Amino acid sequence: MASTTLDPGRSITSHEAVAARYADVDHEYATTRDLRLMGFVLFLISDCVFFSSFIFSYLYLRTAAPVWPPLVDGKQLPYLDVSFAAVNSVVLFGSGVTMHYALESWKQLKKATFNIWMVATIVLGICFLLGQAHEYSGALQTMSWTGSPFGATFYTLTGMHGFHVFIGVIYLTILLIQANRGVYTGSKYFGLTAGTLYWHFVDVIWVALFFLFYLW
């Protein structure tokens, strides 16, 4: 483990060094930070319930259908393109990794590195959205939103997820601007923590959608 020497003859661990850096955080900030964090986690749980309700609707429709993808005018709808979805999934998961590195860079007071990882995260998020738009343009040739349960659930769930990614891209852009305007410090950066948790959450929702719509 990396060590840092503060006092002659005494070597402390990197965790102790971080704790020492947080010593300037006042009690009021620490308390409100914990409350805000709890509130944000509850928001993520509520968002999870929101997605779960639509996912269970999809499961009900799918298991109730005699064949899946369902028949429309006597013809079975085509399966979705797994290869492209796998690439798009990796792009989104990669953005989760870069976001994690961005937060770690901020904790280590490496602002230039933080900026690079944040821009990489935003770019990968936009790439995922463009990929989703490309997939929609292909899928709409054969499947409409109102034409079948498959189309209704697919466009609703992936559309809601895409909307979350879109909001996340805006959110991360605002965080990047705020960070460069000095809103956050080395010890007070709750917004960045919340942004990272939100982005990881968006990644994880996609894991479920990727499995349900493309692999099952």
Place this chain on the structure above:
Amino acid sequence: MLERAVAIVGALLVGGTAAVQLRNELPLRSLDANVTKLLLGLMIVGCVLAFLAAINVMGVHATA
């Protein structure tokens, strides 16, 4: 074919990096660290799924 190759390399790279990040988070005990651990773990599962899809183990019924 190119898409599958990109997905395989990407899934290995991203999944491996996420596993390293998860290992670094393991000693931490705060709420945000615990949530991060859970979400990173699920993200690794996603990388495994993408890898299995790319090598035709899952989603084999699908056609473009």
